[in-house]
Amino acid sequence: MKYLGLDLGTKTLGLAISNGMIATSLKTIRYDNLSQLVKELEKVIAEEKIDLLVLGLPKNMNNTIGPRAEAAIEFKEMLEKLNYQVVLQDERLSTVAAHNYMIEADLSRKKRKEKVDSLAATIILQAYLDQKGK
DSSP: OOEEEEEEOSSEEEEEEESSSOOEEEEEEEOSSHHHHHHHHHHHHHHHTOOEEEEEEOOOTTSOOOHHHHHHHHHHHHHHHTTOOEEEEEOTTHHHHHHHHHHHTTOOHHHHHHHHHHHHHHHHHHHHHHHHHO
């Protein structure tokens, strides 16, 4: 089974991929509107032969659903209408963790900006795989 991790931002979508054991950063898609994003995502899904999408759900720290989480849920529903199987994965602090990893690796601010979304998607997907494996 092949998995694609998704970290949905307001202008970018971070992608990570896995065959079921270890998640790896794939790329970041920049977008202006969701229909354009879905077209780009469909290309990746077809090229990589993805079976399951794991979409980060950015809940608030008190476990409530805010505007970003609502956007993720709407995006999930949009993808499900296209017959993709999508699961939501709690992603609280994944972007913070991604930034911290890159700071520890001494990456420049410019490199961190380029890679933060795909690394956050990797963290989201790996969390899902780790949970699933228990």
